[in-house]
Amino acid sequence: MRHTEMVTSKTDAGRPRATTHLKPTSADQAEAWSSGRLAAPDQVRPGVWSIAMGMPGLVNSLMTVIRDSEGAVHVIDPALDTEENWAATLTTFEALGLDLADVATVVCTHLHADHFGLTQRFRDVSEPEVIAHRIEQDWFSAGVGNPQQDRAADLERWGAPASVRTAYSEWQDAEPPRDAQFTADRLVVEGETIRLGEHALEVIHTPGHTAGHMCLHDAEHGLLFTGDHVLPTINPGLGLGGRIDPNPLAAYLDSLERIAAYDHAEVLPGHGFRFRGLRQRAERLGAHQRSRGQAVAHLVEQHPGASVWDTASRVSWTGGWEALGPVERISALAQTEMFIAAAQA
Numbered sequence: 001m002r003h004t005e006m007v008t009s010k011t012d013a014g015r016p017r018a019t020t021h022l023k024p025t026s027a028d029q030a031e032a033w034s035s036g037r038l039a040a041p042d043q044v045r046p047g048v049w050s051i052a053m054g055m056p057g058l059v060n061s062l063m064t065v066i067r068d069s070e071g072a073v074h075v076i077d078p079a080l081d082t083e084e085n086w087a088a089t090l091t092t093f094e095a096l097g098l099d100l101a102d103v104a105t106v107v108c109t110h111l112h113a114d115h116f117g118l119t120q121r122f123r124d125v126s127e128p129e130v131i132a133h134r135i136e137q138d139w140f141s142a143g144v145g146n147p148q149q150d151r152a153a154d155l156e157r158w159g160a161p162a163s164v165r166t167a168y169s170e171w172q173d174a175e176p177p178r179d180a181q182f183t184a185d186r187l188v189v190e191g192e193t194i195r196l197g198e199h200a201l202e203v204i205h206t207p208g209h210t211a212g213h214m215c216l217h218d219a220e221h222g223l224l225f226t227g228d229h230v231l232p233t234i235n236p237g238l239g240l241g242g243r244i245d246p247n248p249l250a251a252y253l254d255s256l257e258r259i260a261a262y263d264h265a266e267v268l269p270g271h272g273f274r275f276r277g278l279r280q281r282a283e284r285l286g287a288h289q290r291s292r293g294q295a296v297a298h299l300v301e302q303h304p305g306a307s308v309w310d311t312a313s314r315v316s317w318t319g320g321w322e323a324l325g326p327v328e329r330i331s332a333l334a335q336t337e338m339f340i341a342a343a344q345a
């Protein structure tokens with residue numbers, strides 16, 4: 001599917017929110033995010049850099065690069081595959097004195113194009129071991145619940161008006177085609193450890209955003225990689241890859257609760273800026289999803305049998321239903337469908 005859909009389909013509406021409870025740990029990253037520019041490569045720890053990469057519609061995605069004490073280089077969440085991002089990678093590696101041939105590992109928190117996009121480029125110049133969660137690879141390979149699929153069938157099932165379906169397919173046709181392929185060399189599950197030199201990353205399975213999403217905890221260095229499970233200013237969309245049974249909201253809330261236990265760690269999210277204050281942020285995200293779930297359940301009660309489209313159009317979306325772009329609307333509809341299913345369960 002089209003990368004712009006990837007970009008925004010993972011947010012409710014993509015509008016930044018108040019972040020007073022957060023403590024950004026990089027003033028430059030935080031300032032760059034709020035002013036819509038890409039921050040310079042940001043050193044997090046000795047040998048650990050957070051690199052802001054280009055992301056249409058969402059300012060940035062954050063790719064982490066680690067050089068271990070043996071000189072091997074490890075990449076977490078390689079960004080969207082664009083010429084600009086690859087050029088930025090080359091420039092950054094050069095500036096940091098890193099050699100592309102030393103890339104030994106690529107780890108993806110989940111399989112959206114802004115988190116695995118450059119994997120093949122790294123494979124073209126090195127022989128990295130590519131790692132993802134087993135469940136993530138499963139849905140990606142099977143195409144089950146894959147957001148890269150054509151959405152025409154979904155729009156029809158959701159009861160979208162014909163004019164909207166036509167506009168969407170025209171928009172989709174105008175997007176450049178993308179052939180997203182991804183096959184991991186190693187599949188991991190909850191509790192396993194990924195060793196990146198002296199960085200031991202504990203795998204924490206956090207279903208919600210996607211079914212096989214994982215966070216990674218580097219206890220010794222006090223770092224937590226949260227992918228799109230917890231972002232500093234955006235509500236991640238839910239159910240955007242794979243099936244999460246029986247209730248995606250419950251799965252996400254459970255994942256939030258589990259990750260909140262890592263409150264001591266500094267958070268390196270998939271977008272935005274690095275920060276502390278994980279527990280409070282997780283609580284806020286949970287409250288948002290809970291209230292949206294309640295709103296949909298209420299609408300289902302008031303308008304039994306209404307289509308997903310009609311129900312979604314009655315929900316108050318950040319920025320307003322009418323203002324949602326085609327991609328944001330797809331995300332809103334997919335989430336409404338999930339909440340309807342949960343309300344009827």
Ligand SMILES: [Zn+2]
Nearest residue numbers: 010114228270
């Ligand atoms: Zn993302």
